[in-house]
Amino acid sequence: MTSSPGSAADTRLVRSLLDEVNLKTEALCRTRRQINLMEVCGTHTMAISRFGIRRAVDQRLRLLSGPGCPVCVTTQQEIDGAISLAQAKDVVLVTFGDMMRVPGSRGSLEQAKARGRDVRMVYSALDALSLAAEDGKRQFVFLGVGFETTAPTVAAAVLTARDRGIENFSVLPMFKLIPPALKMIAGAARVSIDGLILPGHVSTVIGTEPYRFLPEKHRLPCCVTGFESSDVIQGILVLLDQIEQGPEVANQYRRCVQPQGNPEARRVMDTVFEPVSARWRGLGRIPGSGLAFRKSFARFDARERFTLKPGPVRKTACRCGDVMLGIIVPPECGLFGKGCTPETPIGPCMVSSEGACAAYYKYDR
Numbered sequence: 001m002t003s004s005p006g007s008a009a010d011t012r013l014v015r016s017l018l019d020e021v022n023l024k025t026e027a028l029c030r031t032r033r034q035i036n037l038m039e040v041c042g043t044h045t046m047a048i049s050r051f052g053i054r055r056a057v058d059q060r061l062r063l064l065s066g067p068g069c070p071v072c073v074t075t076q077q078e079i080d081g082a083i084s085l086a087q088a089k090d091v092v093l094v095t096f097g098d099m100m101r102v103p104g105s106r107g108s109l110e111q112a113k114a115r116g117r118d119v120r121m122v123y124s125a126l127d128a129l130s131l132a133a134e135d136g137k138r139q140f141v142f143l144g145v146g147f148e149t150t151a152p153t154v155a156a157a158v159l160t161a162r163d164r165g166i167e168n169f170s171v172l173p174m175f176k177l178i179p180p181a182l183k184m185i186a187g188a189a190r191v192s193i194d195g196l197i198l199p200g201h202v203s204t205v206i207g208t209e210p211y212r213f214l215p216e217k218h219r220l221p222c223c224v225t226g227f228e229s230s231d232v233i234q235g236i237l238v239l240l241d242q243i244e245q246g247p248e249v250a251n252q253y254r255r256c257v258q259p260q261g262n263p264e265a266r267r268v269m270d271t272v273f274e275p276v277s278a279r280w281r282g283l284g285r286i287p288g289s290g291l292a293f294r295k296s297f298a299r300f301d302a303r304e305r306f307t308l309k310p311g312p313v314r315k316t317a318c319r320c321g322d323v324m325l326g327i328i329v330p331p332e333c334g335l336f337g338k339g340c341t342p343e344t345p346i347g348p349c350m351v352s353s354e355g356a357c358a359a360y361y362k363y364d365r
Contacts, residue, residue: 041356042069207261282321
């Protein structure tokens with residue numbers, strides 16, 4: 001029987017799954033103080049808060065946010081560099097809406113736009129390419145922010161620009177890759193995680209195989225999970241079963257995620273980009289966790305076309321890095337709800353629609 005979201009049958013299913021989760025948690029916590037599960041994806045964080053799952057489960061089962069919000073892990077230096085680029089003559093900066101209010105060291109892109117810089121919001125890299133094609137004179141720079149889900153679409157736009165001979169379009173690469181970040185988290189002594197709710201969107205592209213090192217090397221239970229309330233709770237139940245029976249990479253989101261992922265999307269991404277070390281906000285430099293242009297596509301690299309002048313980074317008391325490592329939950333940051341709110345954000349986790357602090361502020365205060 002298939003039920004639509006919000007139906008009586010769907011509600012009964014969710015309640016039944018929650019009962020199983022809480023019974024399993026009760027049994028497991030007879031021999032442990034608590035269970036820490038990390039939802040890697042920012043969309044999962046928002047879903048967990050929006051559906052009230054965090055409040056519905058046994059409080060000994062802690063659902064912690066991970067580094068799966070692309071806006072949140074973009075560094076201050078990257079934001080500062082983009083703002084400096086917006087100040088260049090005849091340059092139009094194009095980006096996703098979430099990036100506009102992310103604070104750098106000296107303001108945000110939204111503030112740069114208010115000062116008269118040409119900063120525009122679009123829904124895709126192809127939209128940015130269309131703007132460049134229509135103008136033909138000024139340089140259009142798209143901010144390449146995102147994970148393995150976004151990078152193939154940006155790579156496709158670059159290939160289209162090459163094929164159509166559009167020379168006033170370039171990309172400022174800020175991409176991040178999820179498996180290397182999980183490798184860092186799994187091996188970090190100060191991070192205590194008992195299982196991972198793996199990202200659904202990223203996994204549609206990379207599949208499940210890249211996560212094998214987590215159970216095999218680090219003995220970490222893992223489950224790729226969808227985004228409905230029943231998906232998330234099923235994923236949690238799978239992880240609790242693995243804690244009891246042994247770790248593996250499970251796939252609750254089989255309706256969208258295949259073991260091999262999307263080979264064509266990966267081929268397009270690998271044609272244009274190659275892995276490099278990258279710095280994550282609050283997490284530091286992680287080997288092989290970013291993407292840079294291959295030499296054959298260097299002419300579309302904004303770093304090659306322009307000189308970025310980000311200036312020195314100004315540190316704040318923001319603890320977004322600790323939030324994204326699951327070391328604290330957002331209310332444990334001294335700025336949360338005080339100096340840092342959605343109206344006056346100090347850190348990116350309060351700005352992004354997938355940010356943990358924004359989710360807590362809206363649903364879990």
